[in-house]
Amino acid sequence: MAIGSKGLTPSDLDGMDNERLAEELAKAKAELLNLRFAAATGQLEDHGRVKAVRRDIARIYTIVNERELGIRTAPVKK
Template sequence: MKANDVHAMSEDQLGDELAKLKKEQFNLRFQVATSQLENTSRVKQVRRDIARIKTIARQKAAQAKA
């Protein structure tokens, strides 16, 4: 997911996407624990996407207050 795509989302869409990624991260952790994970790089991608969404959501909230 690109930062430009995240910037274009509304706050509600950001929350939905964050929930989806958290659920995927949870499932990936289980796959790692049971040695069923095939694409190990997906764990890193999801973690970074979560951080990107949280950062941009915080920036939008700060702009709304200012």
């Protein structure tokens, strides 16, 4: 089973435009920051969530980087 959030699979991310990817990236980074604070204060209950969010961020960066290199294309707006 893949580790990560539902809705952030590579095929789902491939269907998002660049602005939506930037929003998802900002949301994931904010969640990771909150998880780190919770871990530091001893309030974190689901330690696997940190790993999942880190992988989500890496997936988003991969899609963005591949689009910049021309490996993937952004979806066409209708």
